[in-house]
Amino acid sequence: MxxxxxxxxxxxxxxxxxxLAFESLKPxxxxxxxxxxxxxxxxxxxxxxxxxxxxxxxxxxxxxxxxxxxxxxxxxxxxxxxxxxxxxxxxxxxxxxxxxxxxxxxxxxxxxxxxxxxxxIKQLKMSKDEIKQEYKEMEGDPHIKSKRKHLHQEMLSQNMTNSVKKSTVVVTDPTRIAIALEYREGETPLPIVRAKGQNLIAKRIIEIAQQEGIPIMENVPLARALHEQASVDQYIPSDLIQAVAEVLRWVAQLQNQR
Incomplete structure (x- = not known):
């Protein structure tokens, strides 16, 4: 036996x-x-x-x-x-x-x-199904995801609208680029990029500027340089100060004419 x-x-x-499971010996x-x-x-x-x-x-x-x-x-x-x-x-x-x-x-x-x-294998399959279900619950169904994306786009659009409203001038490459700049003498040491974009975003920036009566200046080289080098809510690059200063002088002349 x-x-x-x-x-x-x-x-x-x-x-x-x-x-060998020594852990099982612990009380x-x-x-x-x-x-x-x-x-x-x-x-x-x-x-x-x-x-x-x-x-x-x-x-x-x-x-x-x-x-x-x-x-x-x-x-x-x-x-x-x-x-x-x-x-x-x-x-x-x-x-x-x-x-x-x-x-x-x-x-x-x-x-x-x-x-x-x-x-x-059965437990592993159940675990995979649980992960998929958890992911689905976290991400939501397509309708909720679409609604969330729409709300996100509305928030971005609202933020951009508010940013453009703060701007002093919008510099454009009329076919595809728009840059909104803010400069307040005595308040901002240098002009600040408030919004920038291409194509549809550029078109939207221009529309907001037109609605708010913000001056729009066509300057292709400057618009492209600002789009490539500058960041939103940051001061303009130092090598573009002279070119932007000329734009601001133009804005001042427009305001004096009014």
């Missing part, structure tokens, strides 16, 4: 490997909680493990029964044969028992491995 136990241990190690108050204990007892995973253990024991018991039954005739001859036959008969029985038990444990280990793999 000791050989059967050794074979069982070997089959378990073949399936799961040598597992845990949750393990002393009777409610938690009841939950663990009736957990689906534990019920499945219990059912597997019962099936394994039943299978090995049936196997042991058939081995003994097949060798029963030889065992009954032992008293008549005497002590000299005992080692031979018991050896044959043990050999038959060990071989069949080892084969049975290998089959059980293989079936258990296949079941564990199936459970792992």
């Amino acid at each position: 000791g050989l059967v136990v050794i074979v069982a241990i070997a089959a378990h190690m073949f399936q799961f490997g040598l597992l 845990d108050l949750n393990k002393m909680n009777p409610i938690e204990g009841i939950k663990k007892i009736f957990a689906m995973k534990n019920l499945i493990e219990l059912l597997k253990s019962i099936l394994k024991i039943a299978f090995l018991t049936i196997l042991l029964y058939y081995v003994i039954r097949n060798n029963l005739a030889d065992l009954l001859k032992t008293p008549a044969c005497g002590l000299r036959c005992v080692p031979l008969i018991l050896g044959a029985v043990m050999k038959d028992l060990v071989v069949n038990t080892a084969f049975a444990l290998i089959v059980i280990a293989g079936a258990d491995y296949a079941f564990q793999k199936f459970q792992f």
